[in-house]
Amino acid sequence: MAGLDSLFLARLQFAFTVGFHIVFPAFSIGLAAFLAVLEGLWLKTGRQVYLDLFRYWLHTFSIVFGMGVVSGLVMSYEFGTNWARFSQKVGPILGPLLGYEVMTAFFLEAGFLGIMLFGMNRVGPKLHFFATCVVSLGTLISMSWILASNSWMQTPQGYTMEAGTGRFIPHDWWAIIFNPSFPFRLVHMALAAFLSVALLVGGVGAWHLLRARRAGQQPTEAVRIMFSMAMWMAAIVAPIQILAGDTQGLNTLKYQPAKIAAMEGDWESESYAPELLFGIPDMQNEVTRYRIAIPYAGSLILTHSLSGKVPGMKDFPRDQRAPSYVVFFSFRIMVLLGMLMAALGFYSVWLRWRGRLWSDVLLQRAALIMAPAGFIALLCGWVTTEVGRQPFTVYGLLRTADSVSPVPGGAVAGTLVSFVIVYFIVFASGISILLRGFMKEPHVNEAAPDRHQPQRAAAMAAPISDTIPPSRPNREGE
Amino acid sequence: MDPTGATYWLPIVWAVLAAMAIFIYVVLDGFDLGLGILFLAEPDRTHRNLMVQTVAPVWDGNETWMIFGGAALYGVFPNAYATILPALYLPVLVMLFALIIRGVAFEFRSRMHTERNRDLWDTGFFVGSLIAAIMQGVILGTLVGGIRVENNAFVGGSLDWLAPFPLFCGVAVACGYTLLGATWLVWRTESDLQTTMRKWAGILSVLMLLMIGVVSLWTPALHATYMQHWTDWPRILFVAPVPVAVVALAITMFRALRGRTSRRIPFLCALGWFFLSFTGLGINIWPYIVPPGMTIWDASAPPTSQAFLLVGALVLLPLILTYTAYAYHVFRGPVSVHGETYH
Numbered sequence: 001m002a003g004l005d006s007l008f009l010a011r012l013q014f015a016f017t018v019g020f021h022i023v024f025p026a027f028s029i030g031l032a033a034f035l036a037v038l039e040g041l042w043l044k045t046g047r048q049v050y051l052d053l054f055r056y057w058l059h060t061f062s063i064v065f066g067m068g069v070v071s072g073l074v075m076s077y078e079f080g081t082n083w084a085r086f087s088q089k090v091g092p093i094l095g096p097l098l099g100y101e102v103m104t105a106f107f108l109e110a111g112f113l114g115i116m117l118f119g120m121n122r123v124g125p126k127l128h129f130f131a132t133c134v135v136s137l138g139t140l141i142s143m144s145w146i147l148a149s150n151s152w153m154q155t156p157q158g159y160t161m162e163a164g165t166g167r168f169i170p171h172d173w174w175a176i177i178f179n180p181s182f183p184f185r186l187v188h189m190a191l192a193a194f195l196s197v198a199l200l201v202g203g204v205g206a207w208h209l210l211r212a213r214r215a216g217q218q219p220t221e222a223v224r225i226m227f228s229m230a231m232w233m234a235a236i237v238a239p240i241q242i243l244a245g246d247t248q249g250l251n252t253l254k255y256q257p258a259k260i261a262a263m264e265g266d267w268e269s270e271s272y273a274p275e276l277l278f279g280i281p282d283m284q285n286e287v288t289r290y291r292i293a294i295p296y297a298g299s300l301i302l303t304h305s306l307s308g309k310v311p312g313m314k315d316f317p318r319d320q321r322a323p324s325y326v327v328f329f330s331f332r333i334m335v336l337l338g339m340l341m342a343a344l345g346f347y348s349v350w351l352r353w354r355g356r357l358w359s360d361v362l363l364q365r366a367a368l369i370m371a372p373a374g375f376i377a378l379l380c381g382w383v384t385t386e387v388g389r390q391p392f393t394v395y396g397l398l399r400t401a402d403s404v405s406p407v408p409g410g411a412v413a414g415t416l417v418s419f420v421i422v423y424f425i426v427f428a429s430g431i432s433i434l435l436r437g438f439m440k441e442p443h444v445n446e447a448a449p450d451r452h453q454p455q456r457a458a459a460m461a462a463p464i465s466d467t468i469p470p471s472r473p474n475r476e477g478e
Numbered sequence: 479m480d481p482t483g484a485t486y487w488l489p490i491v492w493a494v495l496a497a498m499a500i501f502i503y504v505v506l507d508g509f510d511l512g513l514g515i516l517f518l519a520e521p522d523r524t525h526r527n528l529m530v531q532t533v534a535p536v537w538d539g540n541e542t543w544m545i546f547g548g549a550a551l552y553g554v555f556p557n558a559y560a561t562i563l564p565a566l567y568l569p570v571l572v573m574l575f576a577l578i579i580r581g582v583a584f585e586f587r588s589r590m591h592t593e594r595n596r597d598l599w600d601t602g603f604f605v606g607s608l609i610a611a612i613m614q615g616v617i618l619g620t621l622v623g624g625i626r627v628e629n630n631a632f633v634g635g636s637l638d639w640l641a642p643f644p645l646f647c648g649v650a651v652a653c654g655y656t657l658l659g660a661t662w663l664v665w666r667t668e669s670d671l672q673t674t675m676r677k678w679a680g681i682l683s684v685l686m687l688l689m690i691g692v693v694s695l696w697t698p699a700l701h702a703t704y705m706q707h708w709t710d711w712p713r714i715l716f717v718a719p720v721p722v723a724v725v726a727l728a729i730t731m732f733r734a735l736r737g738r739t740s741r742r743i744p745f746l747c748a749l750g751w752f753f754l755s756f757t758g759l760g761i762n763i764w765p766y767i768v769p770p771g772m773t774i775w776d777a778s779a780p781p782t783s784q785a786f787l788l789v790g791a792l793v794l795l796p797l798i799l800t801y802t803a804y805a806y807h808v809f810r811g812p813v814s815v816h817g818e819t820y821h
Contacts, residue, residue, distance in 0.1 A: 062585060063585050065538070066538070066581060066582055066584060066585045067582060067585075069538055069541060069542075069581060070541075070577060070578040070581035070582060071578070072545065073541065073544065073545055073548075073574060073577060073578070073581075074574050074578070076545045076548035076549055076552075077548050077563060077570055077574060079552060079559075080548070080551075080552065080559045080560055080562070080563030080564070080570075081563045081564060081567050081570055081571060084559075084560035084561070084563065084564045084631070084632075085560065087552060087556055087559055087560045088556050088557055088560040088630065091552050091553060091556025091559060091560070091779060091783075092553070092556060092779040092780050092782075092783040093783070094552070094553070095549065095550075095551075095552035095553020095554065095556055095559075095779065095783065095787075096553040096554075096779075096783050096786050096787040097553075098549040098552060098553060099546070099549045099550050099552075099553045099554075099787045099790070099791075100787070100790055101549070102542065102545055102546045102549045102550075103546070103790055103791065103794040103795070103798065104790075104794065106542045106545055106546070107539065107542055107546075107794075107798040107801075107802070108801075109538075110538035110539035110541075110542045111539055111798070111801045111802050111804075111805050112801070112805070113535075113538050113539075114534070114535025114536050114538070114539070114805050114808070114809065115535070115805060115808055117534075117535065118534065118535045118809070119535070119808055119809070122808050122809070123808060162780075167780075169780045169782065170780070170782045170783055170786070171782065173782075173786055405560075405563075405564045405567075406564060406631060406632065406633075407564050407567050407636065408636060411567055411568065411636050415567075415568075415571045418571070418575060419575075422575050422578060422579065426578055426579065426582050429582070429586055430582060430585075430586070433585075433586065433589050436591075
């Protein structure tokens with residue numbers, strides 16, 4: 001049983017660390033794009049408010065990016081420490097993809113991040129904008145590689161299996177990277193990142209709108225623009241995301257039917273299948289209890305036809321079924337949140353048309369409550385796809401139990417506890433700093449950058465620090 | 479093995495590239511870890527802020543070399559990756575925790591509202607830097623000391639690293655990083671702070687020379703093969719000039735530290751010591767990647783993997799070095815407060 005315990009602990013540790021990690025890259029992807037748009041608008045229109053907003057969100061970006069780097073560093077070594085046998089067998093395929101991610105994305109981001117955060121007065125606005133765009137591009141490239149790797153684990157191809165060692169030997173890199181689920185997963189994740197950040201920005205905007213109303217003041221232009229941009233994103237991207245999720249579902253049905261069966265809590269393969277709104281899957285007795293079902297909807301959603309045949313978990317041997325009691329719920333929470341986001345977006349469009357976008361309290365409250373919804377949905381989506389792949393690490397080919405390192409359970413338990421403690425301290429501090437930042441209004445009319453002005457300590461050490469009074473970003477310049 | 483085939487040459491090319499990447503990491507993250515350790519020697523908050531300013535725009539890039547090392551090992555030498563990391567499970571994870579704490583301390587320390595919390599994160603920055611440096615030395619020492627491998631899998635105990643040689647290497651590396659940090663600050667700061675750092679660079683140089691001496695004598699005693707490496711023809715051709723070069727650098731270092739005019743030379747001398755130690759080490763363990771049993775060929779991924787990543791590396795690494803150099807160039811010159819602080 002010692003082996004089983006250390007397997008479970010290793011899985012728990014991986015889930016914990018990757019779950020914490022993924023939030024920050026997703027945040028960076030969305031936020032970097034938002035920052036590039038803001039800076040671009042500032043350069044194009046020359047309006048101060050865009051620069052104010054850019055600086056405001058740059059505060060957040062430096063924290064979020066830093067936390068992404070340190071939590072990502074853990075991931076690049078955790079494959080070896082906890083999943084040595086997986087690394088040995090799959091390293092020849094996934095290692096080079098990860099290597100390309102570092103070379104084409106991480107270095108690019110890190111190389112230009114310094115200029116983006118600290119370099120406005122050193123390089124001038126145009127080159128600075130270029131740096132912002134490069135950082136944003138880097139986040140997108142990084143996402144592409146990591147999703148190619150993950151998708152390969154879901155829908156592997158382009159390899160041959162080495163006799164004797166069980167190693168995966170790459171023979172067609174194009175097929176490996178552009179594996180069947182990659183394009184769908186990439187689009188779904190990119191939209192998720194944009195949507196998550198849009199909802200967060202909308203939530204922060206809503207908070208300031210509500211506060212201004214309570215104080216009997218007019219909201220500032222920066223707050224209104226921030227809120228308006230976020231609501232446009234919700235209105236446009238959320239419906240597209242639902243479509244993207246639907247196509248991803250069709251793709252999963254085709255390549256990973258066992259995962260679909262677990263997500264749906266269906267036991268028998270059938271046509272005219274219902275869609276369960278609720279139920280409690282019981283893996284032992286092969287039944288889903290307390291079902292609330294919509295007739296025919298299951299077939300309709302998954303096959304786009306009432307008579308379409310939907311897989312059931314009994315199609316697969318017991319030892320190849322994913323734990324339905326996890327993915328059934330994670331999937332439904334994700335979908336529910338997606339629907340709510342679209343509803344928020346539609347409501348905002350209607351109010352905009354009626355001219356009440358910035359005055360409707362219900363919208364603001366809803367936007368505030370929905371601020372973390374994107375990130376929660378994103379995590380639920382990852383839980384669905386990763387737990388749904390179980391009991392395999394490489395779908396159908398390499399079992400999770402055959403992937404783990406020969407490390408004693410005690411060592412894994414000890415480091416797991418340490419991870420929980422360290423992450424709690426670090427991320428709790430980080431989140432409290434972020435929240436404190438969100439509660440401040442964007443500074444109005446910060447001094448425009450001046451490249452001829454000497455770069456000095458205060459501006460350099462803390463251009464984005466809370467310790468500088470709002471109207472005096474470059475005190476020595478006065 | 480066919481010495482003309484790809485299965486022979488690709489691992490050699492990658493071993494050289496990987497060694498280069500590790501050296502770049504050691505140098506770049508070495509000085510910013512060392513800078514963190516020097517927080518202990520510099521309690522003044524204004525000075526600490528200046529120290530952090532010298533690396534704030536570039537530290538993410540420095541740490542990226544470590545991620546690259548992990549990824550390259552994973553893709554190119556997966557058997558080594560899957561052996562070294564379980565063997566060094568605890569030191570690696572402790573190092574990662576330390577790097578997390580110090581990494582976020584960069585961002586957090588200036589944003590805390592109370593004096594107490596600021597001091598707390600400053601302490602985190604120092605402790606994290608120190609532990610990360612020590613653990614890197616321990617990892618290196620354990621690797622050089624040898625890891626027990628059977629059938630391409632680690633078979634030793636989880637506390638094998640807790641031995642005199644690895645622990646000594648931990649102290650030596652921490653000392654070396656601190657020297658890199660001190661000389662970096664001699665280069666990038668002015669007035670009081672620079673004077674203090676010159677003093678520290680002198681003390682640390684003496685320590686570093688001692689450590690180089692001890693490790694050089696201790697290493698050949700670890701394995702008979704290491705001893706041969708130091709005496710066999712033609713390796714002796716590479717080895718013999720090393721002590722001479724170390725002494726030459728020492729003379730240059732101490733003159734520069736006393737001279738007060740040259741700002742960059744101490745840092746370059748420290749780099750020189752690292753380069754010599756690092757190459758000496760490489761000559762020692764070659765062609766093993768996990769001494770004493772696993773060669774670079776044993777550890778290799780199939781040629782298709784190595785070739786695929788090599789194409790990218792040959793194009794991208796020069797590009798990466800170019801824009802990294804540009805980033806350093808943008809933030810060149812000494813940092814100073816000009817009588818201005820941001821309280």
